[in-house]
Structure formats: structure tokens, C-alpha cells
Amino acid sequence: MDDTIREKLIVALDVPSYDDARDLVNLLGPTVSFYKIGLELLFSEGLALARELKSEGKRVFLDLKFLDIGNTVERAVASAAQLGVDFLTIHGHDNKTLKAAVNGRGNSSLKILAVTVLTSLDDDDLKEQGISSNPHDLVSKRAQMAHQAGLDGVIASGHEAAAIRSSTSNAFLIVTPGIRLPGGASGDQLRITTPHDAILAGANYLVVGRPITAAADPKAAAHAFLDQIASA
Numbered sequence: 001m002d003d004t005i006r007e008k009l010i011v012a013l014d015v016p017s018y019d020d021a022r023d024l025v026n027l028l029g030p031t032v033s034f035y036k037i038g039l040e041l042l043f044s045e046g047l048a049l050a051r052e053l054k055s056e057g058k059r060v061f062l063d064l065k066f067l068d069i070g071n072t073v074e075r076a077v078a079s080a081a082q083l084g085v086d087f088l089t090i091h092g093h094d095n096k097t098l099k100a101a102v103n104g105r106g107n108s109s110l111k112i113l114a115v116t117v118l119t120s121l122d123d124d125d126l127k128e129q130g131i132s133s134n135p136h137d138l139v140s141k142r143a144q145m146a147h148q149a150g151l152d153g154v155i156a157s158g159h160e161a162a163a164i165r166s167s168t169s170n171a172f173l174i175v176t177p178g179i180r181l182p183g184g185a186s187g188d189q190l191r192i193t194t195p196h197d198a199i200l201a202g203a204n205y206l207v208v209g210r211p212i213t214a215a216a217d218p219k220a221a222a223h224a225f226l227d228q229i230a231s232a
């Protein structure tokens, strides 16, 4: 498998313990080169694992979704940049947070991605928050804000990727969760796409969690996702 295909797949290590994550990484071996560490693993040696994965030549995405006052976001991002990881998320709801993250990143090589609208939310969830816009329009608006503020990219579903690509630039990263093989169980995700469709729509990276981590054979599942990416 070509490295350019392999590096598009980010496996979300949404498991409860360091040992579970380590077993999974060992099992997947060279099939997977990019891992996402989120809130669940953060509190059980997730940062130690992040450092370890970096020393083993893997790429690491810290999905910590910061949202706070500017001063706190800036300093937290600056601190995260020192870890030498590759991607970090913030919530991209407002310009103050976006700008604070850009300042915190400074000249480091850390890529900051703005979460636009969680892929588990739909129209009704936004209405409940008093937002009259639909997910598609809100994602497009927030992606343009992130692009203008100098972020490196966004997290968005495959449904919005094409609109984001056309309203930002070719260099702006689109990282897409909510990825399922045709007929795969969606779980709590609402705005799902197949790997093939997400890549064709302009996604640079795909985030896949449970369809690989909870599969009977995670390595075979990872290969099935890579085959779909290659087919696009």
C-alpha cells in the first residue's frame, strides 16, 4: 500500500486504557501510521502514549477540542505545541478562540484544526441550541472563519467537504470523521459518509474509530478502509 494512501487514515484510539491502546497499535503495526488520541485516553496516560508514538515514527493527532477564553486557549495550545504532536483540535465557534489558537501555535509545526459542527449533530440539535442555520451552512461559515483566521484546517463531515474546499484553498486541511464502509453501523454519528465519497469530496484525512477499533479483526478492517481510500 502506497504511503500517501496509508497516511490519509487516522485511527481514533477511543479505548479506556494505555494497555488497550498499545495492544491495538501493536496489532495494526505498519498498516496504520497516524493515530488520534482523544479525551478518553488522555486521562489514562494518553500523553505518554503520544510521546511514545512520536518516538516510533507515527503521526499523532491530539483531539482535545479546546474552547475557553482567549488567554487560556493560547497558553494551552502553546503548551501542546511543545509535545511535538502533529494535529490539535479547538472548537471553531468564534474568532477569539481561533485567533488565540493561531497565536499559541506560533512558529511551531503543529497544525491546528477547528471543529466546525460535531458530526453527531443534526438540524434538530442546532435548533435546540437556538441556532437557526442548518449544519451544512454553519459548517461552511465556520470553515471560512477558520481559514481567514489562519488555522490550518477543519474537522467536518464528508457532506460538507466539497463546499469547504471550494470556499477555502487547496492547502486548507479537511479532516473527516463519521466515516463508515457501505452498510456499516453508524452508532451515534449522524452525518456519515463512506471513505470513497469523503475523499472524492475533498477530504485530506479520514478519522475512523469504532469500525476499526471494535472490529473482530482490526487489521483487516483497516485494510478495507485503505482499499476504499485507494479506490477514490
Ligand code: C5P
Pocket: 012, 014, 038, 063, 115, 116, 117, 118, 119, 120, 155, 156, 177, 178, 179, 187, 189, 207, 208, 209, 210, 211
Ligand atoms: O468511532 P467513530 O468512527 O465514530 O469515531 C470518530 C472519532 O472522531 C471520535 O473519536 C470522535 O470524537 C471524533 N470526532 C467526530 N466528530 C467531530 C470531531 C471529532 O466524530 N466533529
